[in-house]
Amino acid sequence: SQQGEEDPQALSIQEGENATMNCSYKTSINNLQWYRQNSGRGLVHLILIRSNEREKHSGRLRVTLDTSKKSSSLLITASRAADTASYFCATDARNNRLAFGKGNQVVVIP
Amino acid sequence: DAMVIQNPRYQVTQFGKPVTLSCSQTLNHNVMYWYQQKSSQAPKLLFHYYDKDFNNEADTPDNFQSRRPNTSFCFLDIRSPGLGDAAMYLCATSTWDRASSYEQYFGPGTRLTVT
Numbered sequence: 001s002q003q004g005e006e007d008p009q010a011l012s013i014q015e016g017e018n019a020t021m022n023c024s025y026k027t028s029i030n031n032l033q034w035y036r037q038n039s040g041r042g043l044v045h046l047i048l049i050r051s052n053e054r055e056k057h058s059g060r061l062r063v064t065l066d067t068s069k070k071s072s073s074l075l076i077t078a079s080r081a082a083d084t085a086s087y088f089c090a091t092d093a094r095n096n097r098l099a100f101g102k103g104n105q106v107v108v109i110p
Numbered sequence: 111d112a113m114v115i116q117n118p119r120y121q122v123t124q125f126g127k128p129v130t131l132s133c134s135q136t137l138n139h140n141v142m143y144w145y146q147q148k149s150s151q152a153p154k155l156l157f158h159y160y161d162k163d164f165n166n167e168a169d170t171p172d173n174f175q176s177r178r179p180n181t182s183f184c185f186l187d188i189r190s191p192g193l194g195d196a197a198m199y200l201c202a203t204s205t206w207d208r209a210s211s212y213e214q215y216f217g218p219g220t221r222l223t224v225t
Contacts, residue, residue, distance in 0.1 A: 030211055042114075042200055042216035043153065088152060096141060096204060096211040097165075100152035 012107045019076045021104045023089035024069075030092045032065055032072050037086045037103070046074075046087075081110045113137070114217035116201050122223045123191050131186040131220045133201030142184040143214065144176060145200040153200055159184060160206065188222075196224045 013019050023032070031050045035043040049056045049065045049072070056063045062075040076083055086105050090098040115134045123129040133142065140161050145153035157166045159178045173195070175187040188195055198221050202214040 033213060035216075040198075040219075040221070042116075042218045043202075043214075045213040045215065048213050092211050096206040097155060097158065098214060100154075102152050103150075 009102065010105045010107075012109065013079055015079060015081055015108055015110050017079055019079050019083070019106055019108075021074045021087055021089075021106070022071060023073070023101055024071045025089075025091045025099075025101075026070065027091075027093060029067075032063075033090045033092065033098065034061075034063060034072075034074050035088045035090060035100075037088065039085075043088065076106075079106075079108045081108050084108045114201060114203055114215050116199075116217035116220050118220060119218060120221050120223070122225060123188075124225055125193065126190050129188050129191055129222070131188075131199050131201075131222070133184045133186070133217055134182050135203045135215075136182070137203050137215060138181060139203035139205050139215070140181070141204045141206045142178060143202040143204070144174075144184070144186050145202065146195075147198045147200055147219075149197075156186070191222070191224045193224050196222055198222075 011019055029051055031048050033048045034046040036046055037043045047058045047061055047063050049063050060077045065072045084107050086103045088100050088103045090100045092098055117132050143158040144156045146156055147153040155167050156170045156174055157176050173189050178184045198219045200219045201217040204214045205212045
């Protein structure tokens with residue numbers, strides 16, 4: 001079943017701007033993961049945040065997790081044209097089976 | 111480099127003609143997954159293997175089967191492809207143990223066209 005629900009669905013920004021995507025889920029989780037997918041390609045893991053963590057950074061990425069609100073956000077700072085992709089959140093409910101959200105299409109305009 | 115490889119990248123099959131997609135990994139991960147992804151949709155888990163243990167999703171049609179002859183290889187068999195089975199098929203691998211869970215590593219996908 002698809003737990004994650006990203007919001008907004010499509011985002012168009014200028015290079016150098018920040019991009020924020022949100023994800024909500026419905027049941028308790030072990031961890032939440034974000035993936036990037038370039039058009040017609042496989043998914044690339046970006047970051048994993050465990051249920052006992054509130055914030056995590058990786059390079060220009062910042063992920064927050066609020067388990068009380070069952071939501072997460074992904075912030076990409078100082079966006080680049082190469083960040084143009086679809087971004088998916090996925091929840092792991094303790095059995096390593098990921099439930100993916102619908103995805104956000106991000107377009108970074110040079 | 112350690113990686114997940116899928117062959118072929120593009121597969122065209124006829125309606126009703128059996129087709130097999132393959133996945134191999136050099137990561138020595140104990141879990142392998144098959145996902146179906148249709149255009150502009152999220153990946154949908156079909157089944158996964160934890161070592162040799164096969165785990166089917168409840169809503170995966172019987173038309174889809176899988177084999178994992180060894181740690182490195184996993185196959186997706188579609189016995190009688192229909193037009194609705196046209197999609198990108200993604201293979202992924204992961205380490206897993208009861209104490210924790212980990213990120214998944216995806217192959218580039220096989221795009222299946224059914225004519």
